[in-house]
Amino acid sequence: xxxxxxxxxxxxxxxxxxxxxxxxxxxxxxxxxxxxxxxxxxxxxxxxxxxxxxxxxxxxxxxxxxxxxxxxxxxxxxxxxxxxxxxxxxxxxxxxxxxxxxxxxxxxxxxxxxxxxxxxxxxxxxxxxxxxxxxxxxxxxxxxxxxxxxxxxxxxxxxxxxxxxxxxxxxxxxxxxxxxxxxxxxxxxxxxxx
Amino acid sequence: xxxxxxxxxxxxxxxxxxxxxxxxxxxxxxxxxxxxxxxxxxxxxxxxxxxxxxxxxxxxxxxxxxxxxxxxxxxxxxxxxxxxxxxxxxxxxxxxxxxxxxxxxxxxxxxxxxxxxxxxxxxxxxxxxxxxxxxxxxxxxxxxxxxxxxxxxxxxxxxxxxxxxxxxxxxxxxxxxxxxxxxxxxxxxxxxxx
Numbered sequence: 001x002x003x004x005x006x007x008x009x010x011x012x013x014x015x016x017x018x019x020x021x022x023x024x025x026x027x028x029x030x031x032x033x034x035x036x037x038x039x040x041x042x043x044x045x046x047x048x049x050x051x052x053x054x055x056x057x058x059x060x061x062x063x064x065x066x067x068x069x070x071x072x073x074x075x076x077x078x079x080x081x082x083x084x085x086x087x088x089x090x091x092x093x094x095x096x097x098x099x100x101x102x103x104x105x106x107x108x109x110x111x112x113x114x115x116x117x118x119x120x121x122x123x124x125x126x127x128x129x130x131x132x133x134x135x136x137x138x139x140x141x142x143x144x145x146x147x148x149x150x151x152x153x154x155x156x157x158x159x160x161x162x163x164x165x166x167x168x169x170x171x172x173x174x175x176x177x178x179x180x181x182x183x184x185x186x187x188x189x190x191x192x193x194x
Numbered sequence: 195x196x197x198x199x200x201x202x203x204x205x206x207x208x209x210x211x212x213x214x215x216x217x218x219x220x221x222x223x224x225x226x227x228x229x230x231x232x233x234x235x236x237x238x239x240x241x242x243x244x245x246x247x248x249x250x251x252x253x254x255x256x257x258x259x260x261x262x263x264x265x266x267x268x269x270x271x272x273x274x275x276x277x278x279x280x281x282x283x284x285x286x287x288x289x290x291x292x293x294x295x296x297x298x299x300x301x302x303x304x305x306x307x308x309x310x311x312x313x314x315x316x317x318x319x320x321x322x323x324x325x326x327x328x329x330x331x332x333x334x335x336x337x338x339x340x341x342x343x344x345x346x347x348x349x350x351x352x353x354x355x356x357x358x359x360x361x362x363x364x365x366x367x368x369x370x371x372x373x374x375x376x377x378x379x380x381x382x383x384x385x386x387x388x
Contacts, residue, residue, distance in 0.1 A: 049242065049284030049324040052341065054293055058282065059339025069320065071289030088252065088282070090243030095265030099248055126263065129323075130243040142336040145253025147246065 003192075005032070007185035010113035010173040012121065013192060014039065015164040020078070022161050023134050023172065024189040025154040031175035032188040033091045033110040033131040035118070036066065036074045039167035042123055044068045046075075048087045048130040058140065060087060065165070066132055074168060075132075079161035082154045086136035088147070091128065092177035101178070110173040118171050131171075134160055136180055151182035197386075199226070201379035204307035204367040206315065207386060208233065209358040214272070216355050217328050217366065218383040219348040225369035226382040227285045227304045227325040229312070230260065230268045233361035236317055238262045240269075242281045242324040252334065254281060259359070260326055268362060269326075273355035276348045280330035282341070285322065286371035295372070304367040312365050325365075328354055330374055345376035 002024070005011050010033075015021055023032050038044035047069040054071075055064050061083045066075040091114060097106030108116075115125040135152040174188040175181055196218070199205050204227075209215055217226050232238035241263040248265075249258050255277045260269040285308060291300030302310075309319040329346040368382040369375055 043320055047284060049282065050289075053283045053290065056341055057339040058334055058341060069284075071287070071293060088243065089247045090241060090263075093265070095244075096247065099265060126237055140252055140334055140336055142334055145251040147250055147252060 001191065002189050005172060005174045005188040005190065007174050007187055008107065008113070008176040010110065010117040010171055012117040013170040013172060013190070015168040015170055015192065017164050017166050019164050020161055020193040021164065021170065022159050022191040022193060024157065024159040025135050025152070026156060026189050027186045028154050028156040028158065029152045029182045030154070030186040030188060031136040031152055031180040032134040033114065033173040033175055034134055035114055035128060035131045035171040037123065037169045038068065039169050042121070042169070044070050044072070045127070045129050046132060051087060058088060060085060060132070073165040075162045076165055077160060078163055079159065081158045082135060082160070084137050084153045085160070086133040086138040087130065088138060089133060090130050091173070092175065092180070096177065107176050109176045113173050113176065114171040118169065121169055149179040195385065196383050199366060199368045199382040199384065201368050201381055202301065202307070202370040204304065204311040204365055206311040207364040207366060207384070209362040209364055209386065211358050211360050213358050214355055214387040215358065215364065216353055216385040216387060218351065218353045218385070219329055219346070220350060220383045221380045222348050222350040222352070223346045223376045224348070224380040224382060225330040225346055225374040226328040227308065227367040227369055228328055229308055229322060229325045229365040231317065231363045232262065233363045236315070236363070238264050238266070239321070239323050240326060245281060252282060254279060254326070267359040269356045270359055271354060272357055273353065275352045276329060276354070278331050278347045279354070280327040280332040281324065282332060283327060284324050285367070286369065286374070290371065301370050303370045307367050307370065308365040312363065315363055343373040
């Protein structure tokens with residue numbers, strides 16, 4: 001059954017080890033920030049730094065593993081119809097909208113939405129690490145290091161399929177930042193599959 | 195006065211807002227992992243994801259700011275005689291040496307050394323985020339995203355000068371990982387300047 005995450009919101013998803021999570025971009029050019037925590041010990045979280053080190057790439061795709069801060073495997077990427085996602089940047093937040101966009105009354109962003117979705121599980125806002133930003137398109141200039149946030153390469157119906165390598169609590173958003181989703185707020189769909 | 199961090203060890207350094215920290219590579223081709231925490235609230239720490247987002251680059255250098263997880267300025271880079279440092283990868287650790295190098299009895303690495311240096315201040319090992327890895331040379335292929343850990347570009351006597359933008363506790367290492375420092379463990383020097 002397909003679940004819908006409305007624009008500019010987030011969902012909390014429980015996954016048992018071995019279950020699959022399919023993240024779908026129904027309209028194209030939308031980003032979904034994905035956070036994962038050990039369901040039985042929330043101090044174990046997704047780690048960008050560990051993952052980039054072990055997988056030796058900044059662009060993770062089919063065949064790659066997402067690792068935790070304890071250097072254990074959390075999620076495997078089994079399918080990927082896009083091939084470009086970001087694991088460098090933290091979720092958009094009120095601070096992001098204030099500093100990058102100059103908003104005087106900023107939206108709480110994916111950071112605030114993730115916190116609201118995960119708070120019932122006891123996850124603290126400040127403990128949220130960098131997310132795996134599904135469909136987010138952040139090219140890097142190899143010489144200068146300059147990065148840009150460009151519209152996602154995802155077309156309507158594109159998806160990424162993950163397998164949980166341990167029991168997980170996952171936070172997943174329909175991203176709130178204009179630069180990330182080409183200035184139109186869209187939903188994200190997902191399915192939990194055995 | 196120049197302080198010495200012996201090979202494969204770390205130091206804890208207290209900085210007042212406005213003080214300067216000069217990190218020196220005395221022999222060349224050595225990496226120094228730098229972690230910063232708010233001296234008055236250790237839950238505020240250096241954030242790679244926030245910094246890359248606000249500075250719009252993966253290669254930080256003179257004129258750039260290192261930001262915290264609360265989107266506040268922690269350190270400004272005032273001088274940089276090398277121009278290539280890493281802010282993608284987490285510190286080397288026992289897990290790193292086990293997974294990447296295949297060591298059966300791994301060294302505790304910069305992660306363990308940082309924890310030992312910062313533990314007297316109440317900093318928990320698991321709370322350590324990605325460090326700013328001074329002199330670490332991690333080129334990225336812009337097309338594939340593949341990254342490599344190559345020998346640092348630093349020559350004997352090269353340095354980076356930081357200014358503390360708030361009262362800070364800093365952890366600084368002489369890195370323990372062979373790939374990072376071209377397979378010779380060397381010291382790091384530093385100075386705190388008013």
